[in-house]
Amino acid sequence: MNRNALDLGGYDAVLYKEIRHVLRDRLTLLFSIALPLLQMILFGYAINTKVEHIRSAVFNEDRGARSIAFLDSLRASKSFDIQRNAQSRTELSNLIVAGTVRVAFDIPPNFTADINADHPAAVQVLIDGSDSSVAQPAYAAATAIGAAASGSRSSPLIDVRPRVLFNPGLRSANFLVPGLIGVIMQLITMFLTALSIVGERERGTLDQVMVTPIGALGLMLGKVTPYAVIGFLDFLLVVSAMQLVFHVRIAGSIALLFVLSAGFLLAALGLGLLVSSAAKTQVQAMLGVLALTLPSILLSGFFFELYLMPPVMQWFSYAIPLTYFLEILRGIILRGAGLAELWPAVVAMMSLAIVLLIASSIRLARSSES
Amino acid sequence: MSAVTAIDVRTISKRYGSHLVVNGLSLQVSRGEIFGFLGPNGSGKSTTIKMLCGLIKPSGGSASICGLDVATQGDAVRRTIGYMSQSFSLYSDLTVEENLEFYGRAYGLSKAKREERIDEMIRFSALTPYRRQLAGTLSGGWKQRLALAGALLHEPAVLFLDEPTAGIDPVARRDLWDLLFTLGERGVTLFVTTHYMDEAERCGRVGYIWNGDLIAVGTRDELRHLPEVTPTGAARFQASGRDVVAMLGTARKLHYVRDATIFGSGLHLIVDAGTAGSRIAADLAVPPSEVAPIEPSLEDVFVALTRARHT
Numbered sequence: 001m002n003r004n005a006l007d008l009g010g011y012d013a014v015l016y017k018e019i020r021h022v023l024r025d026r027l028t029l030l031f032s033i034a035l036p037l038l039q040m041i042l043f044g045y046a047i048n049t050k051v052e053h054i055r056s057a058v059f060n061e062d063r064g065a066r067s068i069a070f071l072d073s074l075r076a077s078k079s080f081d082i083q084r085n086a087q088s089r090t091e092l093s094n095l096i097v098a099g100t101v102r103v104a105f106d107i108p109p110n111f112t113a114d115i116n117a118d119h120p121a122a123v124q125v126l127i128d129g130s131d132s133s134v135a136q137p138a139y140a141a142a143t144a145i146g147a148a149a150s151g152s153r154s155s156p157l158i159d160v161r162p163r164v165l166f167n168p169g170l171r172s173a174n175f176l177v178p179g180l181i182g183v184i185m186q187l188i189t190m191f192l193t194a195l196s197i198v199g200e201r202e203r204g205t206l207d208q209v210m211v212t213p214i215g216a217l218g219l220m221l222g223k224v225t226p227y228a229v230i231g232f233l234d235f236l237l238v239v240s241a242m243q244l245v246f247h248v249r250i251a252g253s254i255a256l257l258f259v260l261s262a263g264f265l266l267a268a269l270g271l272g273l274l275v276s277s278a279a280k281t282q283v284q285a286m287l288g289v290l291a292l293t294l295p296s297i298l299l300s301g302f303f304f305e306l307y308l309m310p311p312v313m314q315w316f317s318y319a320i321p322l323t324y325f326l327e328i329l330r331g332i333i334l335r336g337a338g339l340a341e342l343w344p345a346v347v348a349m350m351s352l353a354i355v356l357l358i359a360s361s362i363r364l365a366r367s368s369e370s
Numbered sequence: 371m372s373a374v375t376a377i378d379v380r381t382i383s384k385r386y387g388s389h390l391v392v393n394g395l396s397l398q399v400s401r402g403e404i405f406g407f408l409g410p411n412g413s414g415k416s417t418t419i420k421m422l423c424g425l426i427k428p429s430g431g432s433a434s435i436c437g438l439d440v441a442t443q444g445d446a447v448r449r450t451i452g453y454m455s456q457s458f459s460l461y462s463d464l465t466v467e468e469n470l471e472f473y474g475r476a477y478g479l480s481k482a483k484r485e486e487r488i489d490e491m492i493r494f495s496a497l498t499p500y501r502r503q504l505a506g507t508l509s510g511g512w513k514q515r516l517a518l519a520g521a522l523l524h525e526p527a528v529l530f531l532d533e534p535t536a537g538i539d540p541v542a543r544r545d546l547w548d549l550l551f552t553l554g555e556r557g558v559t560l561f562v563t564t565h566y567m568d569e570a571e572r573c574g575r576v577g578y579i580w581n582g583d584l585i586a587v588g589t590r591d592e593l594r595h596l597p598e599v600t601p602t603g604a605a606r607f608q609a610s611g612r613d614v615v616a617m618l619g620t621a622r623k624l625h626y627v628r629d630a631t632i633f634g635s636g637l638h639l640i641v642d643a644g645t646a647g648s649r650i651a652a653d654l655a656v657p658p659s660e661v662a663p664i665e666p667s668l669e670d671v672f673v674a675l676t677r678a679r680h681t
Contacts, residue, residue, distance in 0.1 A: 013475030017464060024463040024504075208459040208520075211423050212476040213448045 007215025014214060014222025021196070022226045029230075032192060036184040036234045040177075040241045054138050056103040057084035059092040064112025070123070070158065073148070074105065079141035093126065102128045103138050115157060125162040135164055177248050178333040179302045181238050182325045185261065186268045186296060189231035190289050193224055193272025197364070198285040201276075216365045224269045231265045242333075251336030260328050260342075263350055267321035270356025277363035296322045321356070324349035375437075376401040376528050376559035377422065382431035384417050391417045393582040394431065399561060399575075401436075401527070404554045406573030407563040408672065414582040415563040416456060419532050422561070423453045435528055449477065452521035456532040458513045462506025466497055466516055469505050470523060477524035491519040495549065511542025518549060528559040535569065547572060567669045578672050585675050593671045598678040600666060604628055605643045608664045610636035611656040624653055631673065636660075638670060 022029060056074075060067050074080050084101060086092040092104045106124040114121040125142045127135050139162050146160025200206045200223075209219065239257070242248045250257060275288035297303070299313060300322040317323045324345040331337035331345070339346065377399040384392040392414040399405045409415045420426040422433050424440050424447060433440045438447045460469045470491060474484035492498055495515040500508060505516055514534055521529060531550075535543040547569065554560055562573065570576050577587040586593055593599065600606060611617050614632050621630040621637055629640040641650065651658040666674070 009478065010476050013472055016475055017461060017468065017472040020464050020468055021461070203459070203462075204455060204457045205459045205461060207420070207425050207455050208453065209476070210425055211448060211451065211453040212473065213445050213478065214476050 006217050008218045008221070010212065010214030011218035011222045013212075014209075014219050015225055016222075018196070018223055018226050022230070028192070032188050032230050032234065033237065036188060036238050037241055039184055040180055040238050041245065052078050053081040054079060054103055054134060054141075055101045056080040056082050056105065057086050057092055057095045057101040058082055058105045058107070059086040059089055060107045061109040062107050062111035066112035066115045066121070067107045070107070070111075071105075073145060077141060077145055079137070079145075096126055096128055102134050103142070105142075118157075120157060120159045122159045122161055125160055127162055127164045138162075139164065176302070177242050177246050178329040179300075179326050181235065181242065181261075182264065182300075182322050182329055183297055183302055184238055185231050185235055185264060186271070186322055187289075187293055188234050189227055189265060189268035190272040190275065190292070191286070192227040192230060193269055194275040194279065194285040194289055195282055196223055196227065197273070197276035198279045198282050202281050216361065220273065220361055220364065224273070227272070228265050228269060231268065232262065235261050235265075248333065250333050252332035252338060256338065257329075257332045260325070260332075260346060260349075263346070263353060264321065264325040264328075267325075267349060267353035267356055270353055270360050271321070273360035273364055274356060277360055277366075296320050299323070301326050318348075319352070321349050321352045324352070374401050375399070376403070377405070377433070377435055377561060379418075379422065379433045380431050382418070382421055382428045382433055384414070384421060384426060385429040391582050392421070392428075392579075395579070395582075395584045396431075397577055397584060397587055399559060401559050402554060402557045403575060404550065404560045404562065404573045406570045406576040407561060407579065408565065408567075408570050408576055408668075409563075409579035410565065413579045415579055416532055418579065419453075419530050419561065419563060423451060423530055424448065425453075449524065450527050452524070452526035452529040454514075454517045454521045454529070454531045454534055456536065458517060460505050460513070460517055460520055463504060465502050465504055466492070466508070467501050469516060469520055473520045473523045479524065487523050487525070491523055494522075494552075495519040509542075510538040511545065514538055514542070514546055515549070518546070522553070522558075526558070528561065529553065531560065531562045533563055533565070535564065535566065543569075567667070567672075570668050576668065578675060580676055580679060583679075585679060586671070590668060593668065594666045596671070596675070599671050599674045600640070601628070603643045604640050605645065606664050606666055606670070607639045607641060607645075607647060607650055608633070608636050608662055609639060609650060609654055609656060610660045611654065617654050617656070620654055629674075629677075631670075633667075633669075638664070638666075 058071060058074075060071065071082065075082060080103060082105075084095055086095060086104070089106065092106060095101045096104050104126040106126065108122060108124075111121045111123070123146065127138050127142070142160055142162050146158050200209070214222075239250075243250065271292055272289070275285055275292065279285035279288050295316065299317045300320050301317065302322070327345045328342050328349065331342050375398050377397070379395060379397050381394040381396050382392060383390065383394050395414075395418060407415055407418070417426060421428045422435070422440065424444050428441075435447050436450050438450060440447050461472070464472065467488065470488045471484065474488060479487060492501060495518060497512065497515060497519060500512060500516075505513065508516060518531075518534070521531075534550075535546055538546070543566075550560055550562070551572075562569070564570060571590065575587065575589050576593065578585055578593075586596065588596075609617065609621075614635060614637060617637055618630055618632055621627050621639060626642040626645050627639055628642070631638045637654075639650065647661040647663065648658045651661040654661070
């Protein structure tokens with residue numbers, strides 16, 4: 001039977017009942033609020049617990065009183081656990097390449113003499129950047145110790161020069177926490193949308209709805225509006241947790257962050273609808289959500305920077321809305337970037353969102369009209 | 371098409387791959403009629419009803435409801451019909467009232483109209499004590515009443531009911547039928563599928579679908595007098611006795627018995643015309659008072675029609 005895909009009729013009817021479904025299902029509501037916080041805290045703390053006792057090595061060419069005092073302050077800091085004393089610069093770099101240690105301190109021969117002569121003494125610090133969750137605190141701790149050892153002098157007495165190896169683009173602040181916002185929003189929104197629509201098909205209530213004059217668009221929007229609201233609440237929760245629990249400050253515009261996050265919700269809803277149009281049962285829908293979530297997390301740059309992946313994988317990355325949203329999140333939160341820097345990612349993300357919404361609406365209208 | 375035709379179906383078919391589920395079915399139902407649509411499970415009943423409601427696209431043919439074409443005037447058709455599907459298809463986690471509110475909004479009824487219709491339908495289906503109860507906690511019969519109330523909220527001219535009494539107790543079944551008769555009296559056209567023969571007997575006209583073919587349509591009397599049901603030169607008798615199984619064995623050996631079926635505590639027999647009841651009684655060793663000529667029931671009709679197809 002002809003049904004206009006753009007017919008908004010019946011939106012209020014669907015929204016009316018959908019809000020009641022959400023409020024009656026307390027357990028799901030609780031999960032969709034509590035789970036993001038739990039995820040945030042688990043992931044967040046898993047990162048932060050690694051800050052101490054980083055395996056380290058030292059090559060001390062100086063062996064003077066000043067260098068021994070510097071090494072004592074390193075040991076006292078608890079950040080570094082000096083496990084090896086290298087006998088040469090080559091041995092030191094081999095220890096890092098082999099993965100035996102994550103951090104290597106290279107103290108030059110004139111260290112004590114320089115300080116005694118009131119010249120800044122340089123210390124080279126090599127940091128294994130392949131694991132950003134270790135490298136970032138190591139970087140910070142090394143810099144802090146150098147500053148502390150220099151006292152209150154305006155020019156540093158001990159000039160600590162950290163160099164990140166293997167991953168020189170290591171971000172200056174916590175890499176995973178802003179990304180989690182995107183992952184959590186996508187997961188929750190997709191799950192709720194897909195389960196709600198497929199659940200209706202599975203229980204046979206969809207036929208009963210399809211005999212009414214409710215329009216395709218009215219049905220779709222009415223069903224997803226409550227989940228979009230929950231998705232946005234999750235966003236607020238997770239952003240608050242990020243700031244209050246993990247002390248990651250938002251460097252850029254909060255308003256821009258909100259607007260673009262709402263935009264990303266559209267993409268997540270589109271993905272949920274896409275799963276709904278293919279799945280016949282709720283179990284299939286859950287598997288479908290997982291099938292789309294795992295590649296999203298792995299290929300979006302959530303764990304590894306995109307440029308570290310093989311080019312073929314990068315092509316897939318560019319088809320994933322989360323890729324662009326992570327770029328936006330990290331840009332706004334960490335680097336204080338604005339639209340001027342982020343517009344290519346914004347255009348790409350919104351285009352994907354629109355394509356997903358249209359494609360899934362058409363598919364859904366077809367699948368319910370067999 | 372006549373002005374009093376509510377449902378007009380012209381050679382409608384549905385094919386899934388190579389499987390023909392409904393095969394060129396045609397039928398007309400007049401306004402205010404209660405039409406019973408019968409057939410075994412998997413015969414194409416639900417597929418037909420879903421095509422008429424616009425839930426499934428036909429592979430061929432056409433259908434119109436009150437003069438509105440199902441294929442092209444979907445929205446107008448949807449406002450004209452009500453549909454009660456085979457399984458309970460209202461929201462278990464919404465109350466009785468909320469379910470009706472949803473349907474009221476779905477049909478775009480104004481707030482005042484909604485309140486009026488919801489009150490009316492709750493009274494009609496006697497759901498008043500359950501008004502604020504979650505639909506999922508109602509028993510089978512009450513769920514069906516709620517489904518009926520939901521399907522009627524927008525005052526449809528034609529109501530499609532797909533096995534409305536499946537799985538509910540006999541009292542609830544009778545109550546539901548009383549509601550359906552009330553609707554019929556009010557001029558609502560009812561198209562009811564069922565596989566209960568006693569329900570078919572309540573319908574004005576019945577159609578019988580078997581393997582996707584509509585093999586008979588008519589009133590009870592019309593169907594009884596179909597030549598396939600009581601062949602020329604044959605007559606129907608009923609014979610009661612204590613051991614019907616033994617009687618069946620005996621009857622099937624008698625040369626003048628064309629067909630014999632156990633029916634309750636007796637046998638239904640088709641015999642050569644002119645056979646006397648007393649002779650049958652003697653041959654089956656029962657008192658003559660236990661043998662009498664009968665009219666075929668609808669079940670007899672459908673058994674006969676199905677057998678005629680098989681052979």
